[in-house]
Amino acid sequence: MAGRKVTIPDLVKKKQDGQKITMLTAYDCPTAKVLDEAEIDIVLVGDSLGMVVLGYENTLPVTMDEMLHHTKAVRRGLKRSLLVGDMPFMSYQLGVPEALYNAGRFLKEGGAEAVKLEGAGTRILEITRAMVEIGIPVMGHLGLTPQFVHQMGGYRVQGRNEEAAKLIVDQAQNLEAAGVFALVLEGVPPNLAKVITPQLKIPTLGIGAGPDCDGQVLVSLDLLGMSGAQSPKFVKRYANLREESLKAVRQFKQEVESQQFPTQEYCY
Ligand code: KIV
Numbered sequence: 001m002a003g004r005k006v007t008i009p010d011l012v013k014k015k016q017d018g019q020k021i022t023m024l025t026a027y028d029c030p031t032a033k034v035l036d037e038a039e040i041d042i043v044l045v046g047d048s049l050g051m052v053v054l055g056y057e058n059t060l061p062v063t064m065d066e067m068l069h070h071t072k073a074v075r076r077g078l079k080r081s082l083l084v085g086d087m088p089f090m091s092y093q094l095g096v097p098e099a100l101y102n103a104g105r106f107l108k109e110g111g112a113e114a115v116k117l118e119g120a121g122t123r124i125l126e127i128t129r130a131m132v133e134i135g136i137p138v139m140g141h142l143g144l145t146p147q148f149v150h151q152m153g154g155y156r157v158q159g160r161n162e163e164a165a166k167l168i169v170d171q172a173q174n175l176e177a178a179g180v181f182a183l184v185l186e187g188v189p190p191n192l193a194k195v196i197t198p199q200l201k202i203p204t205l206g207i208g209a210g211p212d213c214d215g216q217v218l219v220s221l222d223l224l225g226m227s228g229a230q231s232p233k234f235v236k237r238y239a240n241l242r243e244e245s246l247k248a249v250r251q252f253k254q255e256v257e258s259q260q261f262p263t264q265e266y267c268y
Contacts, residue, residue: 006041006082008114008137008181014041014214015203021182021215023084023205024223027053027070031220032077040081042182042205044116044217045071047086048146052221059146062088064102071110084139085112089147092117092127099127103136114138114181118145120171125178132179140175142168143209144187155232157208159188165195172196172204184217185209187234208234 014021023042026032027049035043049070050062071085085106092099106112114137117124128138143158152158159165169192172183182203185193190210197204197213206213218235221227225240255261 003039003080005080008082011041011082011182011203012201015201021203021205023215023217024220025049025052025218026074026077026220029073029077032074032081035220036078036081041215042084042217043074043078043081044084045074045086045110045112046116046219047088048219049086050088052219052227058149060089060149064088064091064105067091068105068110071106071112075111082114083112084114084116085110086116093123095123096127096130100130100134100136103131103138107136116141116184118147120175125174128175128178128180138178138180139182139184139205140172140180141184141186142171142175142188143185143192146186155187157187157189159192165189165192168192169196169199172200176200176202185213208232 011021021042022040023044024035024040025044025046025048026035027045032043045067047059047062047067049066050056050059054062054066056062067085067088071083075083087102087106091102103115106115115131116139117128118141120140120142128140131138144152144155146155149155159168168188175183180202182205183200184205184207185196187208190212193204193206193209194212203214205215205217207217219227222231222235223238225237226242231237252261
């Protein structure tokens with residue numbers, strides 16, 4: 001698949017062929033260009049935008065306008081990766097007409113190729129079916145669903161006991177039947193993801209769900225070490241850009257104050 005545009009059928013094929021799928025978040029054009037060049041399969045403009053970029057306490061305040069603004073920027077940086085827009089809280093929960101309208105905005109205005117919804121209640125299943133019916137691909141999201149933060153009582157691992165695990169298994173099957181093309185499993189025990197993944201034809205994408213999903217997703221700023229000092233256990237930091245940035249900015253300050261910058265070589 002090197003160099004070629006990633007499509008939804010490609011992702012299902014990857015699952016069938018036992019090839020792992022990669023997904024990362026992006027909120028701006030330069031990051032999108034890096035992910036695209038690295039041939040990440042799926043780029044998600046997550047509503048994590050609210051917490052990691054906009055400084056909100058949780059994802060609930062994020063608006064459609066904010067999501068579209070960032071989705072358009074990411075679109076401009078991508079050639080190859082599949083672009084998924086995350087529908088923010090209360091942009092789809094009210095009912096089918098508003099959900100279709102807002103999902104349509106992600107595709108028409110934002111240039112996304114699919115949207116992601118959290119949960120699998122009766123209403124979400126109905127909305128998912130309606131979107132799929134009119135050609136809007138939907139990615140599901142189960143387990144630790146951040147838009148349910150108040151109901152969950154914080155960001156806690158879900159599906160730990162038998163009853164809760166059974167519910168997530170049923171929800172995964174219901175979402176597949178409703179037509180989702182992929183499913184994010186967030187913050188669930190590895191054993192649960194291991195049970196769900198082979199039951200589904202669609203790929204599962206794990207975040208804090210162990211190694212047995214069909215692919216893995218992380219928030220880019222977490223893996224780059226740009227988010228705060230503390231990150232969840234499932235985050236592996238592949239770089240420490242926060243430290244590097246701080247060092248560079250401090251050096252700039254010191255060199256300006258001591259009149260070491262700019263030297264002749266930086267002058268016209
Ligand atoms: O909002 C987000 O970034 C997400 C991913 C972590 C899956 O939903």
